[in-house]
Amino acid sequence: MSSPILxxxxxxxxxxxxEHLVLDKLSLQIQPSTITAILGPNGVGKTTLLxxxxxxxxxxxxxxxxxxxxxxxxxxxxxGKWIGLVPQTEHIAYDYSILEYVLxxxxxxxxxxxxxxxxxxxxxxxxxxxVGLAKMRSRPVTELSGGERQLVLVARALAQQPRLxxxxxxxxxxxxxxxxxxxxxxxxxxxxxxxxxxxxHDPDVAAVLADQLVLMRDGKVQHAGPLNEQFTSEKLxxxxxxxxxxxxxxxxxxxxxxxxxxxxxx
Amino acid sequence: MNRLSRxxxxxxxxxxxxxxxxxxxxxxxxxAAAILSLFLGRYPQPGLISLNQIxxxxxxxxxxxxxxxxxxxxxxxxxxxxxxxxxVFQMIxxxxxxxxGFLGVSQGATFGAALAIIYLGGVPWITQTSxxxxxxxxxxxxxxxxxxxxFGGWVLRLVLAGIAVSALFSSGVGMLKFxxxxxxxxxxxxxxxxxxxxxxxxxxxxxxxxxxLVCLIILFQMRWRINLLSLEDDVAFSLGVxxxxxxxLVLAASVIAAAGVTAVSGIVGWVGLIVPHxxxxxxxxxxxxxxxxxxxxxxxxxxxxxxxxxxxxxxxIPLGVLTSLFGALSFMLLMVSRGIKVEK
Numbered sequence: 001m002s003s004p005i006l007x008x009x010x011x012x013x014x015x016x017x018x019e020h021l022v023l024d025k026l027s028l029q030i031q032p033s034t035i036t037a038i039l040g041p042n043g044v045g046k047t048t049l050l051x052x053x054x055x056x057x058x059x060x061x062x063x064x065x066x067x068x069x070x071x072x073x074x075x076x077x078x079x080g081k082w083i084g085l086v087p088q089t090e091h092i093a094y095d096y097s098i099l100e101y102v103l104x105x106x107x108x109x110x111x112x113x114x115x116x117x118x119x120x121x122x123x124x125x126x127x128x129x130x131v132g133l134a135k136m137r138s139r140p141v142t143e144l145s146g147g148e149r150q151l152v153l154v155a156r157a158l159a160q161q162p163r164l165x166x167x168x169x170x171x172x173x174x175x176x177x178x179x180x181x182x183x184x185x186x187x188x189x190x191x192x193x194x195x196x197x198x199x200x201h202d203p204d205v206a207a208v209l210a211d212q213l214v215l216m217r218d219g220k221v222q223h224a225g226p227l228n229e230q231f232t233s234e235k236l237x238x239x240x241x242x243x244x245x246x247x248x249x250x251x252x253x254x255x256x257x258x259x260x261x262x263x264x265x266x
Numbered sequence: 267m268n269r270l271s272r273x274x275x276x277x278x279x280x281x282x283x284x285x286x287x288x289x290x291x292x293x294x295x296x297x298a299a300a301i302l303s304l305f306l307g308r309y310p311q312p313g314l315i316s317l318n319q320i321x322x323x324x325x326x327x328x329x330x331x332x333x334x335x336x337x338x339x340x341x342x343x344x345x346x347x348x349x350x351x352x353x354v355f356q357m358i359x360x361x362x363x364x365x366x367g368f369l370g371v372s373q374g375a376t377f378g379a380a381l382a383i384i385y386l387g388g389v390p391w392i393t394q395t396s397x398x399x400x401x402x403x404x405x406x407x408x409x410x411x412x413x414x415x416x417f418g419g420w421v422l423r424l425v426l427a428g429i430a431v432s433a434l435f436s437s438g439v440g441m442l443k444f445x446x447x448x449x450x451x452x453x454x455x456x457x458x459x460x461x462x463x464x465x466x467x468x469x470x471x472x473x474x475x476x477x478x479l480v481c482l483i484i485l486f487q488m489r490w491r492i493n494l495l496s497l498e499d500d501v502a503f504s505l506g507v508x509x510x511x512x513x514x515l516v517l518a519a520s521v522i523a524a525a526g527v528t529a530v531s532g533i534v535g536w537v538g539l540i541v542p543h544x545x546x547x548x549x550x551x552x553x554x555x556x557x558x559x560x561x562x563x564x565x566x567x568x569x570x571x572x573x574x575x576x577x578x579x580x581x582x583i584p585l586g587v588l589t590s591l592f593g594a595l596s597f598m599l600l601m602v603s604r605g606i607k608v609e610k
Contacts, residue, residue, distance in 0.1 A: 056503040080506020087501055093360035094496075094551035107494050108506035113487045115554060140551075160505065 003068060005164055005195050006030040006053055011062035013048060022048050024219035025062065030212070032163075035186060035196040037206035037227075040216030041240055046199040047088070049216070050166045053197065054085055066164070080108025084162035086153050088169045095140035098152055102128055102137075105159030120159075127158035132181060146173035154182065158189075165189065167198040171205050183209045203244075207231055207253040215239045285555040288548070292562045296342070299566060303338045303573050304330055312577065332468065340466045340474075341572040341585075342565040344527040345537055347478055349564020350485050351520035352538030353545065353557050357496040358513055359421050365538040366524040369424065370431035374404025375528050377435040380442040380455045388454060390465055394529040400435075401525035407431050461532035461586030463572055470530050481523035482561070488516060489557040496553075534586045536593025537564055543600055567592070 008028040014021050022045040030036055038046050051057040052064060055071040064071065066082060074082065084105075092101070105127070106120040116124075128137050131151040141152055150173050157165055170186075171179045186196050186209060200206055206213060206227070213230040215223040216239070223235050231253050233246045244257045305314045309329050320326050351366035367373075378400025382393040411427035412420070439455075446452040485492075494507045495516060502509040524538065545559035571588040 051500055054500065054504055056500050076508050077506040080504065083504060085501060085504035087498070090498060090501060091360060093362065094357075094546065096493075096551045100493075100550070100552045104494055104497070104505060107491075110490075112491060112512075115490050166504075 002032055004029040005032040005067055006197070007063075007065045007068075008049075008052070009063040009065075011052065011059045011064060013045075013052060013057065013059045021219055023052070023059070026220055027062075028214060028221055028224060030164075030195060030197060032195050033190055033193050034212050035190050035210045036198070036212040036214060037210035038197065038199045038214045038216060039201075039203060039206055039236075039239060040222075042201075044216045045219055046216060047168055050085070050168055050197070050199065053164075053166060054083055055079055077108045080160070080162075082162060083164045083166065084157040084160040086150075086157045086165070086167040086170055088172060089146075090149070090153060092141050092149075095142045097138045098128060098133055098141055098144075098155075099124060099137045101141050101152055102155045102159050105156035108160060123161070124155075124159045127155040130158055130185060131155045132178075147175055147178055150174060151178065151182070154185070162194070164195045164197070167196070169200060170198055171200065171202060179205070203231075203236060203255045207255070285549050285559075289555065289558055289562065292559070292566070296562055296566045296569070299569055300338050300342060303569060304334050306573055307334060307577055308580070336468045336471050337463050337466050337572065337576070338569065339471060340463050340527075340530065341569045343471075343474070343478055344463070344531050344534060345541070345564035345566065345568025346482060346561045347523040347527045347564075348534065348537040348568070349541040349545070349560035349562075350482060350557060351524040352564075353542040353553065353560035354485060354492060354516055354520040355538070356542050357492050357553055357557075358517060359425070360496050361421070361425075362543065363539075364425070365536075366520055367528070367533075367538065368432065369428040369521070370404025370408040370435060371401045371521060371525055372404075372528065372533055373432040373435035373439065375401035375525060376459060376533060377438045377442070378403070379458045379529075379532070380439055380446070383454050383458070384442055384446050384451050388451070390470075393458070394470075398525055398529035401528060402521075404431055404435055405521055405525070457584060458532040459586075460584030461534035461589070462575065462582060462584050463531055464576070464582050466530065474526055474530060478523045478526045481519040481526075484519045485516065485523075486558060486561070488512075490552075490554040492516060492553040492557060532586065534568070535590045536597075537568055537589050540593040540597050540600075541567055544596065547600065 006029075008026055010025045010027055011023055012021055012025055013023040026049070038049060040046055048057065052059055055064070055066070055074070066074070071079065099121075102124040103116050103120060106116050106123060109120065110116060125134075125137070128134055131154050133148065133151055133155065141149065144152065150170065154167075154170065170182060174182060183205070186198075190196055210227050213223070213225065213227045214221055215230060215235055222239055223230050231246060233244060236244050236246065236255060242257065244255050246253050247256055307315065307329065309315070309326065310319065310323065315326060315330070320330055348366060355364045355366050355368075356362050375397040378396040378398070379393050381400070382388065382396035386392050386396065408424065408427040408431045411431065412423040415423040415426065418426070443452060443455055446455055491507075491512070494502055494505055495509065495513050497505070499509050528534070541564040542556070542560045545556045545563050549555040549559040568585075568589065571592060572585050575583045575585045575588050
């Protein structure tokens with residue numbers, strides 16, 4: 001096995017000194033060219049985990065390494081070329097065109113006072129085409145629907161061409177067609193050597209897209225490993241504290257639950 | 267398509283010309299307006315003076331070179347600085363309703379000026395220095411206070427601190443006005459509050475120009491990157507930006523430029539608020555074009571207002587009154603024509 005691209009070693013994190021631990025001695029290894037889904041109940045620290053993996057938040061304890069190096073060993077722009085982020089939502093105050101907004105993804109490749117050039121425009125245009133918004137690239141971002149906006153954020157991260165892509169609930173606002181399209185797109189990225197980590201509340205998305213699964217509970221990794229070993233009725237029930245059943249339908253795992261399913265006692 | 271708004275079509279019309287060429291055209295307009303303004307005034311007769319008159323009349327030469335020229339330059343510098351600072355503030359705070367004075371800068375400057383007029387004899391350079399010091403004082407207190415606030419994001423904390431500090435200084439200004447000698451000091455404070463460039467000399471400019479110019483060059487050079495600084499912290503970070511450090515640099519450059527010109531001119535309102543809106547309307551949101559656009563438009567707007575201020579009536583009209591008048595009018599026009607879009 002090759003060396004991991006992202007490692008968490010007993011990472012602890014809290015937002016304020018007097019607040020509860022969000023992550024409690026969390027350890028995790030992500031192998032290159034894999035797609036990892038992070039599942040867990042609301043507020044378990046999935047987004048925090050992404051922010052730590054991005055290097056934006058610093059843990060109070062433990063170590064995080066990217067390709068075996070600590071964040072201090074990266075310059076700001078170098079890290080920008082390594083890791084991209086697609087946030088859950090983004091407040092956009094002004095009516096940038098899609099092209100202008102996606103072009104911001106080229107920032108790590110530009111010097112602080114440099115303007116984007118022709119190569120950057122090409123990369124941005126390509127990214128927009130990949131997410132299927134080519135026809136509307138001069139439309140203002142502020143006039144787009146929630147799903148279209150999410151695709152714009154994905155396109156910006158594609159223009160960034162990172163080796164590690166972090167996505168926070170990427171399928172949240174997408175309709176069925178766009179969801180399937182995005183899943184294909186992420187699979188293609190993986191084929192091209194990009195490592196993908198995403199959080200989701202939809203186990204079915206995890207089941208069709210991911211090859212690795214991380215189940216979080218109480219600020220820790222409860223289970224982690226290849227999807228086909230981890231995506232089981234017992235483990236999912238334990239993670240969400242409800243009774244669910246994993247079934248094979250047409251060669252694919254789906255999660256079913258009974259109407260009015262009772263919470264288990266622990 | 268139905269969803270194409272009028273706004274978009276207008277913006278498209280402008281974008282059909284390359285934004286860079288449009289900027290150059292505006293710059294040429296500004297230079298032409300500046301040259302024309304040299305000939306405009308009330309000496310020897312209200313209106314334009316002819317080249318012939320300037321050549322023959324020594325007093326006219328002095329009026330043009332020592333009174334009008336520095337004043338025209340100052341008006342442009344004032345407008346460029348306020349337009350740029352307003353543009354940067356609106357970008358970085360992701361809020362189209364902020365202006366460069368709101369972090370305690372304007373009220374601080376006013377307090378400093380009023381204090382100097384009453385207790386330090388009202389010598390112009392002392393008044394200006396005091397205004398500048400208190401402008402930075404206001405900013406420093408706002409900044410310090412915002413760091414002590416225990417809740418909210420950094421935008422909310424700064425805005426709240428700015429409101430509180432501005433209120434504090436404006437009550438101080440009220441007190442000083444109450445204490446001022448109503449025959450001599452009060453009118454001077456009032457005129458300072460209304461803003462004007464009637465006292466400007468080459469000496470003022472020599473002092474002001476280098477500092478303000480450095481700030482403006484920094485902002486101009488960073489114009490594309492300022493887009494990134496308007497993104498949320500985590501996203502900006504993921505794109506290789508150091509959000510805290512770079513925002514501080516850009517905000518400092520804006521405030522120094524705005525406070526510097528304000529110390530000389532007094533409070534000239536609305537330029538920093540309205541000009542960035544007009545610029546975004548013409549050039550789109552991208553600060554690569556809308557920031558230089560706001561600079562040139564700010565200069566042009568302030569220069570034209572100042573031309574009116576010094577020529578329209580026998581007595582000088584306070585510049586701030588005119589910028590507020592035309593600023594508010596254009597704001598109303600923009601509002602009803604969907605020029606201002608505020609999300610949330």
